Amino acid sequence: MSHLHIPDGLLPLPVVIFGLAATALLVFAAARRLSRSEGTRVAPRIAMLSALMLVGMGLPLPILGYHVNLTVLTGIIAGPAAGLIAVFITNLILALIAHGGITTLGLNTLIGSVEVFLGWLVWNAARRAFHGGRTFAAASIAVVVALAVSTGAMLTIVRWSGTDPDQFGHVHSAAIADEHHEEAVGVDTTNTADAAHAAGATGATAAFRTFATLLLSAAVVGWAVEAAVVGALVQFISRARPEILDPDAIKEYKG
Amino acid sequence: MDLAFIDHMAANGDTPLHRVSASIKLAASAMLIAAAIVAATPLTAAAVTAAVIVLAAVTGQPLRRLAAIAAYPVLFAALFALGWVRSNAAFAAVIVIRAFNSGLIAVLLITTTTFVDVFAVLSRVLPGPVADGMFMAYRAFFLLFDELGRVLQAIRLRGGAGPTRAAQLRTYGEAMAVIVIHAADMTERMYRMMTVRGYSGRIRSSGESSAPAPRQYALLIYAAAVLAAQVALRTRQF
Amino acid sequence: MDDIIAQVNCLKHEYPDHTTVDLCGLNFTVRRGQRVVVLGANGSGKSTLIYHLLGLLAPVDGDVTVFGVNPAKSFREVRQRVGVVLQDVDDQIIGPTVWDDVTFTPRAMGWPRERVNAAGDAILDRLGIQHLRTKIPHYLSGGEKRKVALAGALVTEPELLILDEPFTGLDPRSRSELVALLDSVSEQLHPGYVISTHEIDFVPHIADYVYVLAGPGGIAVSGTPHEVFSQGDRLRELGVDAPSLAELFSAMKDRGWDVGIPLTVEQALSELDRTFTGPHGVS
Numbered sequence: 001m002s003h004l005h006i007p008d009g010l011l012p013l014p015v016v017i018f019g020l021a022a023t024a025l026l027v028f029a030a031a032r033r034l035s036r037s038e039g040t041r042v043a044p045r046i047a048m049l050s051a052l053m054l055v056g057m058g059l060p061l062p063i064l065g066y067h068v069n070l071t072v073l074t075g076i077i078a079g080p081a082a083g084l085i086a087v088f089i090t091n092l093i094l095a096l097i098a099h100g101g102i103t104t105l106g107l108n109t110l111i112g113s114v115e116v117f118l119g120w121l122v123w124n125a126a127r128r129a130f131h132g133g134r135t136f137a138a139a140s141i142a143v144v145v146a147l148a149v150s151t152g153a154m155l156t157i158v159r160w161s162g163t164d165p166d167q168f169g170h171v172h173s174a175a176i177a178d179e180h181h182e183e184a185v186g187v188d189t190t191n192t193a194d195a196a197h198a199a200g201a202t203g204a205t206a207a208f209r210t211f212a213t214l215l216l217s218a219a220v221v222g223w224a225v226e227a228a229v230v231g232a233l234v235q236f237i238s239r240a241r242p243e244i245l246d247p248d249a250i251k252e253y254k255g
Numbered sequence: 256m257d258l259a260f261i262d263h264m265a266a267n268g269d270t271p272l273h274r275v276s277a278s279i280k281l282a283a284s285a286m287l288i289a290a291a292i293v294a295a296t297p298l299t300a301a302a303v304t305a306a307v308i309v310l311a312a313v314t315g316q317p318l319r320r321l322a323a324i325a326a327y328p329v330l331f332a333a334l335f336a337l338g339w340v341r342s343n344a345a346f347a348a349v350i351v352i353r354a355f356n357s358g359l360i361a362v363l364l365i366t367t368t369t370f371v372d373v374f375a376v377l378s379r380v381l382p383g384p385v386a387d388g389m390f391m392a393y394r395a396f397f398l399l400f401d402e403l404g405r406v407l408q409a410i411r412l413r414g415g416a417g418p419t420r421a422a423q424l425r426t427y428g429e430a431m432a433v434i435v436i437h438a439a440d441m442t443e444r445m446y447r448m449m450t451v452r453g454y455s456g457r458i459r460s461s462g463e464s465s466a467p468a469p470r471q472y473a474l475l476i477y478a479a480a481v482l483a484a485q486v487a488l489r490t491r492q493f
Numbered sequence: 494m495d496d497i498i499a500q501v502n503c504l505k506h507e508y509p510d511h512t513t514v515d516l517c518g519l520n521f522t523v524r525r526g527q528r529v530v531v532l533g534a535n536g537s538g539k540s541t542l543i544y545h546l547l548g549l550l551a552p553v554d555g556d557v558t559v560f561g562v563n564p565a566k567s568f569r570e571v572r573q574r575v576g577v578v579l580q581d582v583d584d585q586i587i588g589p590t591v592w593d594d595v596t597f598t599p600r601a602m603g604w605p606r607e608r609v610n611a612a613g614d615a616i617l618d619r620l621g622i623q624h625l626r627t628k629i630p631h632y633l634s635g636g637e638k639r640k641v642a643l644a645g646a647l648v649t650e651p652e653l654l655i656l657d658e659p660f661t662g663l664d665p666r667s668r669s670e671l672v673a674l675l676d677s678v679s680e681q682l683h684p685g686y687v688i689s690t691h692e693i694d695f696v697p698h699i700a701d702y703v704y705v706l707a708g709p710g711g712i713a714v715s716g717t718p719h720e721v722f723s724q725g726d727r728l729r730e731l732g733v734d735a736p737s738l739a740e741l742f743s744a745m746k747d748r749g750w751d752v753g754i755p756l757t758v759e760q761a762l763s764e765l766d767r768t769f770t771g772p773h774g775v776s
Contacts, residue, residue, distance in 0.1 A: 007328035009292045009353025010335060031382040040456050041446055042384040047391030048442040052435060054258060054392070055399045059431055060407070062416075062423050068431070077435075089389050096365045096373065097261055098325045098358030102288055158335070207338025214334050225424065232428025237435060244439050266629050371589040371629060390589050397631040398583055441584065447549050448585040452645070453572055453601030460589040 005091070005100025005108045006154065015161040019106030026113070027088050030081040042082070049074045049086035054093060059229075064218070066225050071112050072119030072143045073230055076245060083116035084109070107157060111150050118146035139234035140227040147223045151216070159208050257324055259400060264317075264366040272314040272363075275474055276467040277372035283478035284364045290482040291356035297345055299488050300352035306481045307359050310474075316363060325358035375460035387458045391445075395438070402437055406430045498653050498685050499523040499546055503711075504555035506541055514538040517555070518711030521704055523653065528679065528686040530696050530718075533706030534732030539689040540580075542706070543657050546687065547577060559653065573602060576646030576684070580658035582638045585645070591625045591633075592617075595644045602649075616648045619681070620674065636667050640674075647678060654684045660692040672698055694736045697722075697756035707731050723754045 034042045056070040074083040088109045094100050100108045119142045126138035237244050265273075272280070287307060294300040311318055332354035336347035365373070370393050378386035407430065410416055416426040503517035516538055523529050533539050544550045545557045548564030557564060560571045568575075579585050588594025596613040604612070617623040622640050630638060639659070646654060660668045672695055678684070688699060696703060696718055703721040705728065707713035713731055714721055722728070722739040735743065738761050742752050752768055755761040 005328070005331065007332050007354035008288060008357035010332060010350060027385060028382055031384045035382075035384055035456070040450070040454055043387035043456075043458075044391055044442045044446045044449065046384060046388035047395050048438045050388065050392035051395035051399050052438055054396045055403055055434060056431060058400060058403060059427050061427060062420060070431075073435075085385055085388060086392075089385065089392050092377075092389070093258070093370070093392070096361055096370070097257055098327050098361050099257075101328065101354075101357055102284075102361060103292065103357075203339070203342035207335075207342065210338030211335045214337065228421070228424040229428040229431065232425040233432040233435065236429045236432035240432070241436050241439070244436065263632075266632055369629060374589070391587065394587070394589075394631065444579075444581075444584040445587065448577075448579065449587055451547050451549065451568070451572070451575075451577060452585070452587070453598045454587070455601055458587065458589070458593070458597075459600060460593050 005094065006104040006111075006158070008101035008103050010101075011104065011107070011158070011161045015157065016103050016107065019104065019108075019110055021106070023088065023106035023109045026084055027109075030084050034081050034085070045078065046082050046086045046089065049078055049082065050089040050093070053086065053090045061225060061229065063225050064221060066222050068226050068229050069112075069115075070230070071115035072123075072139075072146045072226075073233065075116035075119035075121075075146070076123045076139065076142065076234065080113070080117045080120055083120065084113045087112035087116055111154050111157075114150045114153050115146040118149055119143065122146065135238040136231040136235040140231035143227040143230050144223050147219070147226060151219050155212050155215070158211070258396065261324070261362070261366055262370060262397075265369045268367060270315040270367065272310075272316065272367040272474075275367075275471045277368050277376050279467055279471050279475055280364055280368050281373065281376055283474045284360050286475075286478035286482045287360045288357050290478075290485040291353055291360065293482070293485040293489050294353065294356075295349065295489050297348040297352060299485060300349050300356065303356050303481065303485065304352060304359070306477075307356060307363065310477065311359075311363055314367075316366065321359060321362050321366065325355060325362045328354040328358040371460055378460065383456045387456070390458050390460065395441070395445075398441065399434055399438055403430070403434050406433055496525040497522055498525050499559045499687070500556070501542065501545065502556045504542070504545060504552045504557060506545065506550060507553050514541040514708075516542055516706065516711050518707070518713060521712060521715075523685050523687055525652065526679075526683045526685055528699055528701045529688070530700035530703050531687065531689040531706060532691075532693070532696070532703060532733050533689075534708065537706040537708040537732075539706060540657060543577075543655055543687065543689060546655060547575070572598070573649045574652045575655065576649065576651035576653070577655045578639070578642045578646050578657070578659055580661050582642035585642055586630045586638060588645075589629065591622070591628050591630060591641050594630060594641060595648055597645060598649055612648050612650075616644045619647075619678075620644050635662060636670075639663075639671070643674070647682065647684075650682055650684075652684055654678075654686050656686065656688045658689055658691070660690055660695065668692065668695065675699060693734050694738075697736060705731055705733055718756055719754065722756060 031042075034046075038045070053070045053074060056068045059068060061067060071083070071087060074086055078086065088105075091100060091105055091108045091112060095102050095105050095108075122142040122145045123138055126141050127135075130138055234245065287303070290306075291300070291303045294303050308318065311321060329351055332351045336350045339347040339350070371390070374386070374389045374393065378389065381389070410426060410430060416423040499522070501516060501521040503520075504514075505517065506514045508514075521542065531539050531542060541550065545552060546559055546564060548559075548566075548568035551565035559568075560574055562568075562570050564571065577585070586594050588597050592613060595616060596609050599609045599612055614623070617626060620640050620643060622637065622644060625633065625637060625641065630641060633641065659671060663671065675686070676699075679686070686699070690696070700718050703714075703716065703718050704712050705714040705721060714724060714727060722735040723743075725735050725740065725743045728735055734740070736756055738758070739754050739756055742750075742754050742761065742764065745752050746754070750768065752764050753760075755764050
């Protein structure tokens, strides 16, 4: 599972607010830019991408109950700006059905957008390197790189946001509770406090290591599964309707 | 797929909570989620759970079904909490309960409020392409999901996805490619028709036709009370 | 000439895959209040013709005018006067609820709220779907969706209604209901119709004038239903069947019976009455 959505209540408020603010800015900027360049065509295109990501979750893959998230495909088909908005809409809908947090909508969107952007970038680079051929390989490489980096980004957010009880002011560890009590009765707790906080920090590091190990173990399998599925998908489209893979192609309607 | 089932519950249900206006339910949900996040001990977090369950039970919601759907975010939280179990079990419990609470509140909202009504409220603050994209994505999802069902049925009727995992992944990838192609064509047709029908950049939903009845505000008062209690408890702790 | 609301002169179109459609031959004309049916085998150009009338396609050669303007360039000027129902109505239902979808076009055109509400209510009542007002479209049955699409097309009381294969996927009863609905709309609003269809047996009930497309040959036959369906051999060459009754009586005529070519059951009964109670008939 390379793409679990961060739930509510895990990360500190400043980090959550940053995620929401950054996403809001990017979404508004992307919407404005796309409205200028594509006019009224923007909304149906974005809607299709969002709907595809949601439908992809219903594909019954035979490995570990994994489901594809198709953010990389979105980047390949539509590019970063439309992909960002599509990821936002998808994550909004998913948050409403408890696949990811409401307050962490911003952060989850940013992580998904990393996949969209890198998917688009690496796909185009790989296509140039393969001289337009080897679409399966180009798409698969884009998937693995994008998902690996986004997973790293997510782990980085979790690690460096300082998720440990003491910094949160959550439930104190026993050492911190003792420290507060001793302070209250006038005992100098400097050394005790330092030791308690150091113990807390070590606990946070150990906990994060456990989390990261578990997540990455499952994620690597997920990357391989998504790479295989998206590779086959893109290869099929490149043979049947190659213009779909070109974000700038203008299609004329035909029946 | 959860989404289709959830939407059906919202569109076809008729409990007291279904009849409350979307704006009020959104505001109440926001307060309850805030309460869930503010809760800092296993006991206070469990109190929020109880408050939400009471609300669901009193308004006649299918609790087990809701809890099953709301369990999904617990997966990530549990992965994270696992590392804390030994050093700070209470903290680990809070993380998991918070995630469950937030999920339960979201699911309670969306099984009693159609996506259309939620989007109608949100579209007031979102830029045009995003708001329109939301409405259209919702509609397109059901059309494409039906198409996926037909493609998967065809695979089954014609001998299955393949003898090996690798072959199956390829088959499903190509099935999804058929959906992508269909989606691209459908988008083009819909866009053309939208143009013919006069689309100029805003799909409006009629949303709520009248002001909420006064008794609906009881939900807001309940949510505010839960939040206030959690804030008070948290303040006293620290 | 001023009662001509749509006209196509020798239209030629080429698609990106180099498929060409040639609708030259006889001029295609729709007059005010006239009900025109377009017949033709698959691939003969029926949908191409319709999309040119809607301004969705522009011809490589030839002229298309709708209410005096080129729809490919100026459809906005005539949008209020044209309603359309596509073969797959899911392609045109875009509103979040039935009410939102039916009132989509008048709102997009900037009508005042009161006028939008009045028009929306009127068409929902006229089509008997007021009870679907707050429903979400994808939960409707196929027949209900078709009525919603029709309501959305008629809400501005258009002078020209274009229907692309409206009977596709309908059972016989639903087809009859749709014909009755179109008759009712015709009586009340008097729009001109352009209907493309394969449902030959319904054509005599819904058409004042018929065009038969021949693919590369363009418009091959045109006339009243009676004029067109009397040319059984020519229609067969074009891959179009005549209505069953017309086929039967044409065969009878070929065998020497003194009969006309009826297109409806009532006409057929009249012919049989005449034949069997006339000088050569059995009383």
